[in-house]
Amino acid sequence: MKRNYLLSDSIISPLGFGTDANLKAIRSGGSALKFHTNSRFLKDGFYAGLIPEKAIDEHFSDIGAPAMFTKLEKLMILAVQQILDQNPGLEMQDTGLIISTTKGSIDQLGKDEFPEDRLFLWKLAEVIADFFQIKKKPVVVSNACISGALAVKTANDLITAGRFLNAIVVAGDLVSDFVLSGFQSFQAISEKPCRPFSSDRTGISLGEASAAILIGPEAGKNEDRISYIDACTANDANHISGPSRTGEGLYLSISRLLAANNIEPEEIDYLSAHGTATEFNDEMEAIAFNRAGLEKVPVNSFKGYYGHTLGASALIETILTKHSLLENELFTSLNFSEVGVSIPLNIIKENRNKKLSLALKTASGFGGCNLAMLLKKEVYE
Structure with a gap:
């Protein structure tokens, strides 16, 4: 394809x-x-x-x-x-x-x-x-x-x-x-x-x-490049503003995406979360990530840098994920203090370099909408 x-x-x-x-x-x-x-x-x-x-x-x-x-x-x-x-x-x-x-x-x-x-x-x-x-x-x-x-x-x-x-x-x-x-x-x-x-x-x-x-479809042939693999959406229909307490919609979008592309959770090198810092959103994401087997994947939120920019947030974070992959760079989840969700996550606490190939970007929103997207680095040799 x-x-x-x-x-x-x-x-x-x-x-x-x-x-x-x-x-x-x-x-x-x-x-x-x-x-x-x-x-x-x-x-x-x-x-x-x-x-x-x-x-x-x-x-x-x-x-x-x-x-x-x-x-x-x-x-x-x-x-x-x-x-x-x-x-x-x-x-x-x-x-x-x-x-x-x-x-x-x-x-x-x-x-x-x-x-x-x-x-x-x-x-x-x-x-x-x-x-x-x-x-x-x-x-x-x-x-x-x-x-x-x-x-x-x-x-x-x-x-x-x-x-x-x-x-x-x-x-x-x-x-x-x-x-x-x-x-x-x-x-x-x-x-x-x-x-x-x-x-x-x-x-x-x-x-x-x-x-x-x-x-x-056209990208530089003599340089590393980031390909869009696939994305999946799911709606938990839980509440007009509150997310599902079980993370059902986000879990479905992630699990269906990974299954459709024959990818195991341990193949994911980096996870860019929605991470709004509200009580229910962050807890929901932690539950969904755990259910999907992603609790050990390095994860961050960019909201501490920008705040929640609504319709721009997931695109900004997709662009930053692209550059993380290209530069083998993980950015700290700014303002993080100590884990405040019931299921521990591998929060990125400092900027560091790590060989990256496959990233998962997730987003969630009012009305129960959720999305998971896979991006992959193609290395020029």
């Missing part, structure tokens, strides 16, 4: 405007999570990873008029532009555009700065496609917090089906009042930077970012 590959990528976050800048920050233990005041929803303030719009506009002014676009549109356009800058010969007429987001430009609600239709996800996709004169109709993937990884699967499936030759997946979300108040209504916001899988975790930290990746 012909494989598709994870090719050029881009991450735009408070840690930097580009993947290299983000990797440099992660290697040095940098975090986007800073204290912010918001007396409207949280009288004591909150920690989050926010990108000042002024910084976005400074970058965006090189390619367009900042005032003509919403904050999220600018972030996502900048991410796609970095992909195109890395691939000047890309045939755009054969390239698809896959958009991943959960809330789009919901920050514009009630502001009356743009036409009302700019609030709709289809319009967000249309604006980005029109900016780059992409003729093929863009596809929107919005399935809670698995959206970024599900968009990668969607791109692979559409390329395999012959709809596109290549596809650009772009993801993004913002920390808007709508999102902040929503998570606060669940009493899920941590009063300090989040601590995934830790005994002293008290909830999530939010973040905003965008990311983009080019996916296609």
Whole structure:
């Protein structure tokens, strides 16, 4: 079977405007999570990873008029532009555009700065496609917090089906009042930077970012490359926001994925978890990983670096997993203190090098959605 590959990528976050800048920050233990005041929803303030719009506009002014676009549109356009800058010969007429987001430009609600239709996800996709004169109709993937990884699967499936030759997946979300108040209504916001899988975790930290990746069948022949193997989704239908206490949906997505590809748990070299630092999510993941036989696999969460970036999170983490494989590099699960789940996991506690070949990326989200994805390094010799 012909494989598709994870090719050029881009991450735009408070840690930097580009993947290299983000990797440099992660290697040095940098975090986007800073204290912010918001007396409207949280009288004591909150920690989050926010990108000042002024910084976005400074970058965006090189390619367009900042005032003509919403904050999220600018972030996502900048991410796609970095992909195109890395691939000047890309045939755009054969390239698809896959958009991943959960809330789009919901920050514009009630502001009356743009036409009302700019609030709709289809319009967000249309604006980005029109900016780059992409003729093929863009596809929107919005399935809670698995959206970024599900968009990668969607791109692979559409390329395999012959709809596109290549596809650009772009993801993004913002920390808007709508999102902040929503998570606060669940009493899920941590009063300090989040601590995934830790005994002293008290909830999530939010973040905003965008990311983009080019996916296609052609990869450099004289270098190591990362192939997309397969992905599987499952829904536990447990609750509108709470995950299954038995990890059923995540376990099903992992076990079905491994079985379909004849892979044993001990073949997995690295596991990139969802790891939101809420009480129930982290416990659910630990149970699911144990049921799948993955409790000894080195695992981390990137939420301590970025916060939860919603529709961008799983794509950012997929890109970071790609670079972990390429560089044989395991990144510490930032802010981890001591195991706070009922079943011990092999949490990565410090940056280290390890020969890596096969990685598993998982994601979970509201409504009981879960996804597991396999990525493999093909070594050039």
